[in-house]
Amino acid sequence: MFSSAQISLYPMTGDFVGVIMSALRALDPYRDRLRIETDDISTLLVGPPEVLFPAMRDLYAVAAKTGAHCVLSAVIWRGCPSEPDDEICASPQLGGPRAPLDQRKEEALEAVAKAPAPGTPAAAQFSLYVMDTGNHTDEIYGCIDFLKRSGVFDRSKNFCTRLGGNSGAVFALHALACLF
């Protein structure tokens, strides 16, 4: 399954270049399992979800530890009609056909309850865009229901769900929600 992210890190400090460059080094342990391409706007990550999300979490954690106010902006894709399925994306955990929505929701709730949550406090906004299905609203409302029951739900906003809590839990939740 092709999965991928375009991510940008925004440290609110005059030394933003230094913070970004040092945070990018947090991706080094993942470079054999992810395709990584950085330019002056964003970094592309291509690889299986169980590697992609820990890589993003570690990059954010290194930047946040500097004490600068930091935002990580990420657009995460599951599949892409114009991209071949990259060999690096093969996932033993996440192959095969998708289960029914209710089953995915219960499995995601069980997984998030078990997720370790080291990290600093973080706030996030999450939106799911579902294309190429006849039931995109069912999928979106199913995901919103999962977020509300996840333990890090803050409140509903227009076009997104606001999450808040420990950054480890917030990243674990994003990983699960993106697999919906």
Next chain:
Amino acid sequence: MFSSAQISLYPMTGDFVGVIMSALRALDPYRDRLRIETDDISTLLVGPPEVLFPAMRDLYAVAAKTGAHCVLSAVIWRGCPSEPDDEICASPQLGGPRAPLDQRKEEALEAVAKAPAPGTPAAAQFSLYVMDTGNHTDEIYGCIDFLKRSGVFDRSKNFCTRLGGNSGAVFALHALACLF
């Protein structure tokens, strides 16, 4: 037609709160024509596209003029299945049924050629997500073709098109591309 945006401004300076608060004052001339709600993560704008995009442009311009390196992140929606059509969104310019894709593309190219382009240099990444249609890839590729012929095309990236040029032209282009 309901149109709306969730926007966040990220000034890369220790005085990010001061830059954001002064930039938000650039929205004051639009407050009678837009519904505006700000919290500590983002600002919601609801209103017709011909007001929404100039408001975003002015907010960005005020922030950029401080000299701080600034990013404006925006998710812009056309329509929303869960929202009533807000009276404030009524657009005399943009009501009625949508024209065929090729006609919209040509009209957008004519409009972007006439758009005034005052402003500072800016780089941007643009993605279009089309839900609830049987031809979402046709719409996306039609929009990418428009961006390539627009005069501010930089290059194609995974999942987005990179634009570069005068910030006035980049905002005008976003307005047109979001209407696809």
